[in-house]
Amino acid sequence: MARTSHRPSPLEWQVFRGSDAVRRDLVSSNQLRSTAWVRVRHDVYADSRIRLDHTLACRATALRLPVTAVFAGPSAAFLHGVKHAAGYNDDVHVILPPEVRLRSHQGLRIHATEIESDEMEWRDGLRRTVATRTVWDVACWAELTHAVSIVDRLLRRDQVGPADLAGLVERHGTHLSRSRALRVFELADPRARSAAESSLRIRLVTAGIPRPTARHPVKLANGRVLHPELAWPEFRVAVELDHQSPGERSPCLDDIDPELMRRYSRGQLTASGWTVLPVTLHQMRLGFTDFVTSVRRALLDRGWQP
Template sequence: MPVAARIPRELRFAPFSGSRAVAAGRITWRMLRGPAWQRLLPDVYVEAASYDPDDHRMWCEAVAVKLPIGGAISGLSAAYLCGVDLLPRRSPVHVTLPRSTRPKPNRQIAVTYATLAPTDVTTLFNDIPMTTEVRTAFDLGRLLPRADALAALDAMLHRRLLSREALTRYLDTKAGARLVAQLRELVALAEPLAESPMESRLRLLLHDAGLPRPTPQYEVRLPPPGVASPAARPGSRGRFIARVDLAYPQWRIAIEYEGDHHRERMTFRRDVTRYNALQAAGWLVVRCTADEVLRQKEQLAHSVRRAIAGRSPTTADAKIM
């Protein structure tokens, strides 16, 4: 019966440098070539029982083992470590390295070359060097495609990882950086109340179509009897009807993104009840799917524009606000 490999306590769970572990006498090269260990990168290993090819944090820890001085986990990977997951499955680890370094290409690592100030770098759990929240937002807002960049900024603001004011102040110190104009535009459009990347894309679609800026996560309420609107009497908010993704309260128009989870039976039933309540309250609901947001933008914008045109300005004084 084979004897189970002895796993040194210091080498459990987290990736480590094989050469350093051997030099410290914790393990031998022969042991590392055995089934108890999984090689992740050149000279970087992890206990086989802890290996998960879809664990991006594990890959970040592995890359951090070999980062040169001045390098840091950055971009979408830094955002992921902060709790903002916008990564595609099995994404490479995004890092920023000094321009003086030229590592061998590796499909697990996506490199951006830049000089990071000491104040641009922080550390997380296992001493992983990563860009600060404001530097991460600065990079994502400039370097990602515009819609992805807005989704990233929205998510970071939503999780209160930074404020719009802090990002603006940081941006003012980087006037000569690449693609600053895109970031300045998106900072003004970013919305802390946004709750999903598709909602961010939908808002950007409406903006690009020249439509008015909608109110995110708007609560539709029915005023108490004898009150013209919930805001007419201090402290009187009215009976809650629904919270909608985006709204034009002045026209009583709600815009709702329908993700795949809305096809589930219980969600579908709740949606029907909810939309019926909104309709009874005098609201028009424009429902849209991922295909419309991503590939039928002009048609969706036209539907919203037509909905606005069909609502008389007098509805701004309607009882349902």
């Protein structure tokens, strides 16, 4: 049976260096192996009641980094409230001055680059990039679909705006990753309501399907207005993402309105002359090629000319 131990008050709800706690005689090495604590990084422990999320990973990493470190990219996006940006087991991204000689390793991605004072801020004891610098780093570093989904969320939450994105492209006019960032910004859409929806949109585009409109309003004959998740209005084709497939649920539905989902009626859209293609999260993982073929066929049937 796993051992439990008393948590000294200075360590309750804290993240700490194990060697420091032992030296201060707060716990013993044996007590650190009890269920009261969780080992987060080498020689870094936390009260086991703390949620195992990316914030904890950042807090643990901060104890082993110079004070000049700035959390950036997907890590900063998580700290800005984009919960799907990074998980507990994902790499922590930090910016360090080029002259600091530290290397990336498992669990830590170091970006040796310059950062201006107005591009960083302190929040809850951690130094992170501001939202505008965060979207730039995400666009430059992250895989396209993931990058767009993060930028979508920051746009939707009004933490950045279209003018900010345009300003970043202008500001970094000679940056080697400028074209990559520009592609991410061009594909971003604040109307997306979930990471799964963003992913579906970008994966369709990169598969050669024309860019759909997110949440296009469709007014029915009875006056009701529906907003299919993705639509090609000129061809009256729509895609409905089925979040509630048996045995599966998207982990990124933190701001989906359940009432909106319940009101959504595939039958009414079909009766109004639309072709509606449902796709499950399982299909997105394992049968996406077949789904792309179905979308392409539906668009061709409605007059799309590639």
